[in-house]
Amino acid sequence: RGQRPTERPVPAAPVSAAVAAAPPEGAMSNGVYVPPSAANGDVKPVVSTTPLVDFLMQLEDYTPTIPDAVTGYYLNRAGFEASDPRIIRLISLAAQKFISDIANDALQHCKMKGTASGSSRNKSKDKKYTLTMEDLTPALAEYGINVKKPHYFT
Template structure:
């Protein structure tokens, strides 16, 4: 009786492993570049956020990354996250300024990141920012 239960458990484990392998293969094929090649490309990549800064915050959080590719991968993810937030803040700024009259025209228009644009962009990612009482 125990052998039948063990066999059924092993079969379910094998089915789960096969399913995960198939999912991983489909992810690798859909990306166009195998995961191994991507990780190898990280060796030559120089992220915007330096490895030392990422390493400092990883160590501070209790994560010890011996492989610099892991640090670069996390730097790349943080860079993408910051880029998405900045892009969303820009879209909020454009929507806000479209209702106002534009004083500057042409190429000399400069954009400034303001808290009133950054706050709703951060809120979309679950980050709530509030001004301290003495700034209100």
């Protein structure tokens, strides 16, 4: 009662009933709870960075699908200079996932189009699909990318 929902309750010190226990100064900073021992400004991150460090170390041995030279070229062209090759590989990995997600979404559109048209005669597991603009356009639209054929192809 009487507390904001983002505040954690502070254990009440033995005080008289007339005076309510107030949270210590600095116990709440931008909606983030700061322990009283760290209220003097010596705040250290509570989250361990070892998973991130381990992941970055694994990137040293990883060969991405998009070569480092290609990623580095486009990063330099965009004005980004990375001296650490792990950062370039991390961006290559993110770009690879982005392209993979778009291709997978386009494949799902193609499969849905195939089942909607009633082509149940060909129930082969090894059916080959062709990436077309009709399937790629709605997949890209989900990511906010609008693609249209040039007027001379319509």
